[in-house]
Amino acid sequence: MRYIIVLFWSFILGQVVGYIGGALNNGSYDFVWTSIISLAAGVLILLIGQFALPKKKTSQI
Numbered sequence: 001m002r003y004i005i006v007l008f009w010s011f012i013l014g015q016v017v018g019y020i021g022g023a024l025n026n027g028s029y030d031f032v033w034t035s036i037i038s039l040a041a042g043v044l045i046l047l048i049g050q051f052a053l054p055k056k057k058t059s060q061i
Helices: 002-024 031-052
Strands: none
16 A cells, blocks of 8 residues: 555656746646656655665564
């Protein structure tokens, strides 16, 4: 479930950043290209989170 939420929010925030970035640069807003980039960034964030966190070690008594 957390993967879906991360991808959802990366999609939404990517669209906002793409729209504002296009407006500030006097460029055009491309929905498809912005969607691809934002979802790729979301997958990258998930991969970094998966491999960067240390594994929890359980202590044996």
